[in-house]
Amino acid sequence: LFFQLPRNEFPLHDTDYMKKVSCDHFGILIEADDPKFNEASTLSLLKDFDPLHTEIVYHRDKETYPIFEPKFLAFLVSVAIVVSLGTYFTLNKLMFLDPFNWMMEQDRITPQSRTELFADERGMRVPVEGTVAKGFIPYPFMGETNPTEVLSNSYLPTKENLELGEKKYLTFCSPCHGNFGDGDSRLNEQFPNPPSLHSSRAREFSDGWIYHVITNGQNVMSSYAAQVTREERWAIVNYIRVLQRAKNATDFDLEVVRARK
Numbered sequence: 001l002f003f004q005l006p007r008n009e010f011p012l013h014d015t016d017y018m019k020k021v022s023c024d025h026f027g028i029l030i031e032a033d034d035p036k037f038n039e040a041s042t043l044s045l046l047k048d049f050d051p052l053h054t055e056i057v058y059h060r061d062k063e064t065y066p067i068f069e070p071k072f073l074a075f076l077v078s079v080a081i082v083v084s085l086g087t088y089f090t091l092n093k094l095m096f097l098d099p100f101n102w103m104m105e106q107d108r109i110t111p112q113s114r115t116e117l118f119a120d121e122r123g124m125r126v127p128v129e130g131t132v133a134k135g136f137i138p139y140p141f142m143g144e145t146n147p148t149e150v151l152s153n154s155y156l157p158t159k160e161n162l163e164l165g166e167k168k169y170l171t172f173c174s175p176c177h178g179n180f181g182d183g184d185s186r187l188n189e190q191f192p193n194p195p196s197l198h199s200s201r202a203r204e205f206s207d208g209w210i211y212h213v214i215t216n217g218q219n220v221m222s223s224y225a226a227q228v229t230r231e232e233r234w235a236i237v238n239y240i241r242v243l244q245r246a247k248n249a250t251d252f253d254l255e256v257v258r259a260r261k
Contacts, residue, residue, distance in 0.1 A: 011057045020053055139215050139225070150208030155231070157238040165239030168232045172224055181243045192220060197240055198247045210237045 012018055012029070021027040028051075030042055039056070046054055066072075109115050109123040118125070132138060141147040155161055170179065178184040181197035196202065214233045217223040228236065245253065 009060060009062070011059050015055065015057055016053065017055050017057065141212060142216055142225075144216065145218070147212060150206060150212050153207035153211070153234055153237060155234040155238060157241070161235050162239055162242060164232060165235030165237070165242075168228055169236050169239050172227055173236065176221075180247070181240060194221065198244055203244050203248065207234075207237050207241070210240060 017027060017029075028046070028049075030046075032039070032042075043054065043056075109117070111124060113123045114121045115123040141150065175187055176185050176191060176194050177197060178186065183194050183196040185191060185193045211233055213221070214228065214236060215223060215225045224233070
């Protein structure tokens with residue numbers, strides 16, 4: 001600090017003189033500090049030595065950076081305010097925030113709870129009349145005792161479909177219709193026995209009509225639409241056809257069975 005070293009602002013730095021001296025290994029520097037210095041005489045003297053290069057280098061203007069510049073002071077004040085506010089928010093607010101609480105505290109209505117959103121304060125609402133759930137097609141003949149037309153069966157009687165139909169038939173149908181559809185109720189006469197599913201009339205029913213009876217109900221039989229899905233109802237229809245075919249097998253059916261054995 002006392003000798004002011006290194007002098008990074010020295011005018012010879014980054015000049016052609018320094019570059020050439022680095023290559024030629026020789027150079028003469030004459031400073032113009034003497035009051036009797038004459039630029040023209042000095043250049044004439046140097047040219048008498050037949051130099052490779054002569055250059056006049058001037059001192060750079062000294063740049064000052066006053067600390068009490070208004071702009072710099074305003075910058076310091078701004079930094080101090082921002083840091084102070086950030087530190088206060090971090091230590092007094094951010095550190096005490098509940099993390100990830102938006103799943104625990106949601107803007108929703110809990111089932112079976114009261115709410116001030118509606119006039120009757122009921123949280124659970126009845127669907128608007130005519131509302132159809134997404135992906136659900138309502139049964140068009142619901143409530144009709146003898147519809148003029150019924151749906152067509154689009155489910156093939158595959159092994160998986162028949163196994164599903166057997167399972168649902170034994171669960172929901174067999175208590176009244178019997179395990180094989182003979183109308184021999186397993187309720188020990190606690191409920192009127194239904195007709196056999198193997199009668200000529202029952203065998204002439206279309207698949208869509210049997211599906212309609214399961215969905216809509218008939219006589220003392222109630223609707224099973226809430227207990228059995230659409231796919232399961234069609235599977236029951238296909239399984240009833242299997243029972244009817246087994247109870248009323250033709251000679252061709254017997255020949256097919258014998259051939260498989």
